[in-house]
Amino acid sequence: MASVFKVYGIAGNAKEWYAQQSLGDVQWEYDEALGYHCGNIYVTPYDDCASFKDTSETDFFGWGVESWIRLAGGKELIFGHYEEDNGNAEFIHIKDNACIREYRAYDFEDASTDEGDEPVFSSWVDVASYVDRNLN
DSSP states (O other): OEEEEEEETOGGGHHHHHHHHOSSOOOOEEETTTEEEETTEEEEEOSSEEEEEETTSOSSTTOOHHHHHHHHTTSEEEEEEEETTTTEEEEEEEETTEEEEEEEEOTTOSOSEEESSSSOOSSHHHHHHHIIIIIO
8 A cells, every 4th residue: 555645846845845735734743764754744855856655545545636736836746546455546647737647446446537648557556556666
């Protein structure tokens, strides 16, 4: 299982960006093993982006596209979520204040939403592979 999103162009100020984009009060704490976190959300800065991992795997699951666009705040954002036990998968790619890829599949069924072209997914397994290779 995994639930993670990356935001590009905020590497130097990931915690500040998240605090500005969030609707609630954000209090960062430091965990020596995992780094900075706000509740269940752990942040990892990279050279060109920052990764936000939801250890509860429920905080961002099921968000609508408009909520992702609002959170992205004009930045490029890629969200991936999968659950091996029940075949749930979500993939959202926001760029230039628009959703350019949305894929949602639940309960080992065919996709309930499959909008946009790249990357190509045919099942929750493809989303899981993408998340493990590119977002974790």
